[in-house]
Amino acid sequence: MSDEPILYINGDYLPLSRASISPLDQGFLLGDGVFDVVSAWKGVIFKLDEHLDRFFDSMLAACLDSGWTREQWKEIIIETVRRNKLDDASIRFIVTRGTPKEVVADPRNFDATIIVWVAPYIFLADEKKRKQGVRLMISSTRGFPSDSLDPRYKCLDRLHSQLIRLEALSAGYDDAIWLDHAGNVSEAAASNIFIVKNDIVYTPSTGILRGVTRQTFIDLTREAGYQCEESVLTPFDLYAADEVFTTSTAGGALAVSEIAGRRIRGSVPGPVTSRLDKDYWELRESGKYGTAIHA
Template sequence: MDTYRQENMSKNVDQETRTPNWSAGAGYIDGKFMPIAEAKIPVTDWAYRRSDVVYDVVSVWDGVFFRLDDHIARFRRSMNRYKFNIKETDEEIRTILHKLMALSGLRNAYVAMDCLRGQAAPGVRSPVKARNYLSCHAVPFSTLVPQDKIERGIHMMVSSIPRIPHACVDATAKNFHWGDLNLSMFEADEKGADYPVLLDLEGNVTEGPGFNVFTVTNGVVATPDYNMLEGVSRASAMDICAELNIPFEVRKVSVAELRDADEIFVSSTAGGVIGVSRIDGRILNNDRPGPISEKIRETYWQKRLAGWHGEPVNYELE
């Protein structure tokens, strides 16, 4: 037997007999589970070539999903908006996410569900004819910014890159059209800020890369009502404001209002509620998150740790 065949047979035996390593996370692609390192999609799929994907992300903390029903419902709305159709039902998606957590054994995790456009027959260009499929994965939880920046507050800047207009791309359906968001993050890095916030073409605040934006002026919290993702964490912040009797408004927020606000905070699955301490170099609240922002943040985590909107992971799934 030649050396080439021996080496390849040895590789095949190793691949068949080795114990899967789930410690870095777990993946599910088109009906199959696998360690996250083995989760891959074809480079010829339109999901990759055209950014033709909708997705959602739910967090797990201390073995408990947060608002899983809301995330799955939004994921289904996003699929419907962009005309995706997959075989898995919502309950089957729920079971898949639980099994990913069981396989990985993670206690704190970032759990994504993606619907991808595959390929159509050779020579066919229409997405109507392309196959759709589900990809999900669970990896260790990571926050929008590290803990030290959470404590001192995010340094934010207003980007010169406008948000893609709603008439072109519906941001309420969570999607992979991140060209504007990515360019704005390069700009923020060049200007020494942690994150940018993007405006619409009329100069009103929309959102940042992966988070919703809130202002606090004279004790009143406000957040934009258009051309941004209607975040699940955003809804949580609104619920907390109602519980704490903090006045709250959902409406247009101008860039002038943002820059002149008493406080600013953001909300994201990747960290919950996080305060802002600078906007375009202007220092807020002695260079720390403001008191209302911190109260909302503290309440968010107190409620989560007490089981608010929680669904314990079924680690017994095999």
């Protein structure tokens, strides 16, 4: 990796220390922007098209227009990764409503701010926790209902995620999940949740960000011959599960060892979690759904 990360920002490739946005940028002032995070492993970006689909959906729903086609996005993303000389990378691309032309700005009149930032590959947990599992609490903060800020927006406004992480860390847990307003399980601060019960795999169907890794694990589960149900889960289902794991671009599956003071029965990671995580990394290394950084 070069000494300093190189960011793409509004038409330029700049070292981090020289990359800046205006303090009036609406992304900074209002959290008015959307983003996505894709990862590269061994020089191959996984499911870039799926991440761009989600990104374009978020932009469309938020009335944001980067002015770029998907192909242009792909080119800039790949070029930014190349310039950082990283084969294992987490790649964040961001569009905000930019800097307003007046103090009280009409949100329809904007020039988007565009940033691509590449960091070394990020795992949600350290190596020890990846082996032994993480401890999750159930947060007192509920997720946004879809008639407020639909969780499918991958938007910059992440204060609620920070609040649930703060609550979890200060209570001695590694992370937290939130429930929806009906008390059903939604997701964790930056990952989706799965349980295994009697060899059937379940994951919440609504009130969630549509994780690209979540869909990959649903597909892998079925390919491995297990039944996978997208359904309504309550905290009781988590407590009584044989296995619980989370999924994210930051590491694939992460086994859970404890939820709100209840130990998960059996070995951690459990057999189904281990099998699916192995399949996930094999899929990544196969190059399927991959975009090579070095053409």
